[in-house]
Structure formats: C-alpha cells, structure tokens
Amino acid sequence: MPDAAAMxxxxxxxxxLVMDVQNGIVERVGEGSDSxxxxxxxxxxxxxHARVPVIYVRVAFRPGGAEISARNxxxxxxxxxxxxxxxDPATQIHSxxxxxxxxxxxxxxxxxxxxxxxxxxxxxxxxxxxxxxAGIATSGVVLSTVRHASDLDFDLTVLHDGCADxxxxxxxxxxxxxxxxxxxxxxxxxxxxxxxxxxxx
Numbered sequence: 358m359p360d361a362a363a364m365x366x367x368x369x370x371x372x373x374l375v376m377d378v379q380n381g382i383v384e385r386v387g388e389g390s391d392s393x394x395x396x397x398x399x400x401x402x403x404x405x406h407a408r409v410p411v412i413y414v415r416v417a418f419r420p421g422g423a424e425i426s427a428r429n430x431x432x433x434x435x436x437x438x439x440x441x442x443x444x445d446p447a448t449q450i451h452s453x454x455x456x457x458x459x460x461x462x463x464x465x466x467x468x469x470x471x472x473x474x475x476x477x478x479x480x481x482x483x484x485x486x487x488x489x490x491a492g493i494a495t496s497g498v499v500l501s502t503v504r505h506a507s508d509l510d511f512d513l514t515v516l517h518d519g520c521a522d523x524x525x526x527x528x529x530x531x532x533x534x535x536x537x538x539x540x541x542x543x544x545x546x547x548x549x550x551x552x553x554x555x556x557x558x
Contacts, residue, residue, distance in 0.1 A: 371512075372410040372485045373400060375519075376470050376492030376502060378454055379415045381440065381447030386493060386521045394453040396518040396545040397491055401454055407552040410483055411460040414470040414498070417441055417448035424466045424473065431468060469501035477509070487512035489548060490540070491519030495528045503539055513540035516548060 375397055383390050404411050418424050418441050440447045443464060456462055466473025480488075488511045492498050499520050506513055515536050522528035536542050543551075 370483070370485050371487035371489060371514075372412055372480065372483065373404040373489045374412050374414060374470060374491065374502070375401060375450075375454060376414040376490065376498045377416060377494070378413070378451050378492055379448050380451055382493050383451045385523065389521055393493075393519065393521045394451065396516065397454045399549065400489075400491060400516060400519055400545045401457075401460075403549040403552055404489075405457055405459070409489075409552070410485065411457065412476070412479065413450055413454075413456050413460060413462045414465055414474065414476065414492070415448055415450060415462065416466070416498075417443040417445070417464050418466065419443065467501075468497055469505045470498060471502065471505045471509075480511075485511075487514070489514045489516060491516040491545075493521050495520040495522035495531050496524065497522075500531060500535075503536055507539040514548060515540045515542050516545050517542050518544050 378394075378397060383394070386393060401411050420442055442448065450456060450462070461479060463470070463474045463476050463479060465471070465476070470476050488506050490499055490502055490506075490513065492502075499515065503513060503515065515532070517532045520528070520532070522531075532542055
C-alpha cells in the first residue's frame with residue numbers, strides 16, 4: 358500500500374473540503390475550538406496559496422424546513438427550532454475561517470456533504486479527483502463524506518487536527534482505525550508540507 362506522500366504525488370487535482378464549520382456547530386466543540394479553527398485557517402491559507410480549490414460545505418434549510426423528514430432522527434428536531442435557515446446566524450461559516458473571494462460554498466441538506474447539495478457537480482466541473490476532508494463532527498459529516506466519496510472513487514485525505522467530535526473515543530477510533538482503510542490521515546502541517554509551492558494538481 359503506498360504511503361501518504363506517494364498517494365498525494367499521484368493526484369491529478371485535489372480540493373479541500375471544510376465541512377459544517379458554522380457558528381451553531383462550532384460552539385458545541387467548546388474548549389477544542391481554538392486549535393481546530395487555527396488548523397483549518399492554516400489549511401485554507403495554504404490551499405489558496407497552492408491553488409487548491411477550497412470548498413466550504415454548510416447545512417441549512419429553507420424557511421419551515423420543508424426538506425426535513427419527520428422520519429429523520431438527525432434532523433427532525435431542527436424542524437421546529439427555526440434557527441437553521443440559509444440566512445440564520447447559526448448556519449453561517451465561522452469568522453475564523455471566512456471564505457475568500459475565490460472559494461466555493463455549497464449548502465447540503467443531510468449529513469454527507471454530497472446529499473442535497475451540488476457538490477458533485479462542482480467537483481466534476483473542476484476535474485477534481487482527490488479530496489482533503491476536515492470538519493465537525495468526525496462521526497457525522499466527516500464519516501459520512503469519507504464513505505460517500507470513497508464509493509465515488511475519490512482519493513481521500515483526512516486532516517486529523519482539522520476534525521472534532523463530541524465523543525473523544527469515537528473521534529480516536531475513526532481517525533486511527535476506520536478512516537485509514539479509505540483515506541490517508543495526516544496532520545494539517547503534514548499535508549501543507551506535501552503541497553509544495555503549487556500544490557498537488
């Protein structure tokens with residue numbers, strides 16, 4: 358099995374996905390949010406410098422939550438809260454990682470970054486075949502998107518310090534035992550070192 362460096366060198370074009378790093382979700386991270394946001398800020402800055410597309414994914418719904426099924430245990434409780442609209446403060450990307458003018462923002466409707474969004478269309482239009490994943494939570498959007506993207510045959514990298522979860526043990530098991538089956542798991546600094554002056558294309 359090739360090592361992480363070899364995997365990255367073989368990529369024809371990659372994109373960095375920053376997922377669910379929005380106000381209402383970041384506030385749940387608590388004490389760990391500062392280091393997480395710092396890692397994500399380094400990653401997004403390095404990606405832009407290396408001409409790697411930065412794509413933000415956020416979850417939000419139309420007023421009234423028509424997209425939320427009463428059968429969906431993850432989202433049904435949100436339907437009556439009225440705080441997850443597209444323009445609501447809770448769904449806006451955290452100011453510590455504000456998108457740049459050339460960054461892309463997509464809105465999803467379920468846990469995976471691909472479900473209910475136009476992410477697949479964007480990635481195909483950019484000829485992206487390799488994804489670098491980061492976000493909140495490790496057991497939520499990161500896990501679902503790793504599985505989904507792997508089934509779509511993307512090469513995958515997960516930034517372990519660019520992810521957070523409310524359950525430390527679940528977070529550890531996913532990063533140490535589950536994700537390595539389908540992705541290279543690197544620190545943000547390790548990934549930045551592999552980028553070089555122009556990044557993997």
